[in-house]
Amino acid sequence: xxxxxxxxxxxxxxxxxxxxxxxxxxxxxxxxxxxxxxxxxxxxxxxxxxxxxxxxxxxxxxxxxxxxxxxxxxxxxxxxxxxxxxxxxxxxxxxxxxxxxxxxxxxxxxxxxxxxxxxxxxxxxxxxxxxxxxxxxxxxxxxxxxxxxxxxxxxxxxxxxxxxxxxxxxxxxxxxxxxxxxxxxxxxxxxxxxxxxxxxxxxxxxxxxxxxxxxxxxxxxxxxxxxxxxxxxxxxxxxxxxxxxxxxxxxxxxxxxxxxxxxxxxxxxxxxxxxxxxxxxxxxxxxxxxxxxxxxxxxxxxxxxxxxxxxxxx
Amino acid sequence: xxxxxxxxxxxxxxxxxxxxxxxxxxxxxxxxxxxxxxxxxxxxxxxxxxxxxxxxxxxxxxxxxxxxxxxxxxxxxxxxxxxxxxxxxxxxxxxxxxxxxxxxxxxxxxxxxxxxxxxxxxxxxxxxxxxxxxxxxxxxxxxxxxxxxxxxxxxxxxxxxxxxxxxxxxxxxxxxxxxxxxxx
Numbered sequence: 001x002x003x004x005x006x007x008x009x010x011x012x013x014x015x016x017x018x019x020x021x022x023x024x025x026x027x028x029x030x031x032x033x034x035x036x037x038x039x040x041x042x043x044x045x046x047x048x049x050x051x052x053x054x055x056x057x058x059x060x061x062x063x064x065x066x067x068x069x070x071x072x073x074x075x076x077x078x079x080x081x082x083x084x085x086x087x088x089x090x091x092x093x094x095x096x097x098x099x100x101x102x103x104x105x106x107x108x109x110x111x112x113x114x115x116x117x118x119x120x121x122x123x124x125x126x127x128x129x130x131x132x133x134x135x136x137x138x139x140x141x142x143x144x145x146x147x148x149x150x151x152x153x154x155x156x157x158x159x160x161x162x163x164x165x166x167x168x169x170x171x172x173x174x175x176x177x178x179x180x181x182x183x184x185x186x187x188x189x190x191x192x193x194x195x196x197x198x199x200x201x202x203x204x205x206x207x208x209x210x211x212x213x214x215x216x217x218x219x220x221x222x223x224x225x226x227x228x229x230x231x232x233x234x235x236x237x238x239x240x241x242x243x244x245x246x247x248x249x250x251x252x253x254x255x256x257x258x259x260x261x262x263x264x265x266x267x268x269x270x271x272x273x274x275x276x277x278x279x280x281x282x283x284x285x286x287x288x289x290x291x292x293x294x295x296x297x298x299x300x301x302x303x304x305x306x307x308x309x310x311x312x313x314x
Numbered sequence: 315x316x317x318x319x320x321x322x323x324x325x326x327x328x329x330x331x332x333x334x335x336x337x338x339x340x341x342x343x344x345x346x347x348x349x350x351x352x353x354x355x356x357x358x359x360x361x362x363x364x365x366x367x368x369x370x371x372x373x374x375x376x377x378x379x380x381x382x383x384x385x386x387x388x389x390x391x392x393x394x395x396x397x398x399x400x401x402x403x404x405x406x407x408x409x410x411x412x413x414x415x416x417x418x419x420x421x422x423x424x425x426x427x428x429x430x431x432x433x434x435x436x437x438x439x440x441x442x443x444x445x446x447x448x449x450x451x452x453x454x455x456x457x458x459x460x461x462x463x464x465x466x467x468x469x470x471x472x473x474x475x476x477x478x479x480x481x482x483x484x485x486x487x488x489x490x491x492x493x494x495x496x497x498x
Contacts, residue, residue, distance in 0.1 A: 084433060088440035095350060096447035238450065 005240075005301045008231035016224040020159070023166055023217050027054050030173050030210045033203035037177065040195035050173070057165040061119055061158050074259065075105035075127050086133055089142050090126065090149075096236040097149050102126050111257040112136065112250050115267040116148035117157050124152035131255065136246055143233060143243025144250075147269055150232030156225045160266075163221055167214045177207050222266055222287045230294055231301065240302035244295045251275060251291040333468055337477050340459040344480050347452035351483065354444040355390070355405060361438055362387050365415075368434055372425040379418045386411040398481040409442065449483045456480045 031050025035043035080087045087104060094101045102116070102124035112132040118124035126148045128141075136144065151157065181204075194200075234240045250270045257272035265273040266287035274286060282290040366380060386408040393404035416435070425431055460479050463472035471477070 084436055088436060088443075092440060092443040092447055095354070095444050096451060098347075098451050236447070 003297075003300050004304050005231045005234040008297065008301060009228060009235065012224050012228035012231060016159075016221055016228065019217055019221045019224065020163070023163065023214065023221070024051065024054060026210050026214055026217070027051060027166055027170060030170050030207055033206045033210075034173055034177050036195060036203045037181070037200060037207075040199075050169075053169060054166055057169065058162045061161045061165070075107045078104040078106050078128075083133070085138060086128060086141065086145070089138070089145050093142065093146050093149050093236055096146070097153050099124065099149065099153050102149065102152055104128070106130060106133070107259050109257055109259050110134075111255040111272065112253050113257050113260070113268045113270065113272055114144050114148055115264070115269065116151040117267065118152055119158045119161070120155065121152050124149070126152075129257070129259070131253070132250075135249060135253070139239060139242035140246035140249065142237055143239070143246045144269055146233035146236040147229045147243055149236065150229035151225070154225065154228055154232060156229065159225065160218075160222060163218045167211070167218050170214045171211045174207050174211050216284055219285060219287060223282065223289045226288050227294065227297065230298060234298065234301050234305075238305055240298040240305070244298040244302070247291050247295055247298075330471070334471050334475070337459075337462055337468060337471060337475075340455070340462050341477060341480075344452070344455045344459050347448065347455045351445065351448040351452055352394070354441060354448050355394070358408070358438070358441045358445065359387055359391055361434070361441060365434055365438065368428070368430055369419065369425060372422050372428075376418050379415050383408070383411045383415050398483055402483050405445070412438070412442075453482050456482055 028047045028051050032043040032047035034050075035046025038046075078087050078090075083104070083106060086106075090104045091101055099121040102118065102121075103126070105125065105127045107127055107129045109129040110131040112129055112135045114126065114128040114132055116124065116126045126145065128144070132141070132144065230243065233243050237243070247270065257268070260268065260272040262273065265271050270291060271286070271288045274288070275291075282288065282293065288294075362383060366384065369380065386404075390401070390404040390408045393401045395401075419425055419431075462468045463477045463479060
């Protein structure tokens with residue numbers, strides 16, 4: 001299978017837009033279901049309120065800070081004197097991406113890995129481990145930096161933060177409804193019309209199951225954004241082999257990343273926790289697509305670039 | 315009826331404004347991208363005297379190679395302002411001269427071992443990459459802009475307000491497609 005990175009980028013953007021829309025539907029649906037259980041007539045209002053809360057969360061991510069993750073990971077700022085190559089590569093890739101130069105931090109950890117954060121390109125930050133700097137060659141490092149810069153250019157931190165907060169909101173609504181119904185649905189009995197019993201049951205089941213759907217959807221979006229960042233990295237470097245070979249090395253490395261924990265693991269270029277628990281295949285519970293699958297897609301984009309170069313050379 | 319016609323006119327005006335602004339923004343991006351190439355080319359000019367200074371003591375017998383680099387640098391600096399094509403050609407000559415220089419430098423173990431040379435080389439190869447990426451970004455911007463000026467309905471405004479096609483920053487020879495790899 002051959003594909004250009006432009007096609008890959010467009011397809012992944014479409015998919016993640018569709019998944020985000022599904023997430024909105026779940027949020028709106030939970031709001032409507034909760035409203036219907038209280039009072040059959042008010043569901044449009046509670047649905048609107050839930051969607052509005054989602055929008056507020058999204059706006060909130062604009063103003064919130066990025067410092068928490070860096071504090072957890074004990075990172076130091078990279079300097080041109082000490083880390084000449086990685087700071088140079090970051091400058092090069094920022095030119096290719098057409099975004100302001102992100103800050104580059106180095107985490108003292110021998111396991112090779114990297115992540116990016118920042119709600120908007122102006123506050124973009126990339127973290128690499130010392131293991132990554134020592135184990136990868138220049139082209140491989142460039143691939144990794146380009147992948148992280150792809151996340152920054154595509155506003156992925158903001159999207160994933162919004163997604164996580166939305167999942168939280170859906171769980172909150174479920175918990176609230178469970179508590180209210182457990183301690184007696186007193187509010188409902190005041191109503192003359194308690195609604196159709198079938199719809200009531202459906203609404204209740206939906207509220208109970210919605211958090212599970214939301215979590216799975218969140219993971220599906222995360223996997224899409226990884227593929228999108230891979231394709232974006234190819235757009236920047238036009239050299240998929242660098243990233244492919246870097247992914248191979250990071251995946252094969254057996255050292256445990258001490259800086260990572262359950263909360264930060266999904267942010268890395270290869271999930272350091274799911275990697276160690278094994279798994280050649282990605283499942284609906286994976287935060288990242290299987291590394292083998294990512295490499296296969298990169299190779300497909302590489303074949304296309306070579307073809308174009310040949311055509312131009314003639 | 316009159317309201318419908320008025321409504322359509324308003325919508326058309328807004329659509330026209332959107333297309334016009336899109337063209338302006340796109341042209342702006344092309345100009346910015348060009349400026350970015352310029353910045354990187356200047357950086358390369360600045361690094362070359364350093365390079366000459368560093369290798370002087372080691373490479374007494376390679377004056378011609380060094381001379382070629384220095385001459386290509388002056389020619390490239392002179393070519394700026396002479397249009398995209400002329401400058402691209404002069405810059406490609408400089409890239410080629412640098413490539414030749416580093417091939418010769420391979421033969422000097424003392425030079426290779428020098429830490430100063432190592433740092434300088436990383437700086438130069440990084441600058442080559444920056445030039446290549448800036449050019450790539452410029453060419454992508456030109457492609458987007460040219461497509462907008464050629465496709466309907468943008469083509470109408472492009473003709474009306476004089477949005478001219480922009481030139482790509484092309485490589486002159488096929489062998490020049492790869493940036494010089496300066497690895498020891």
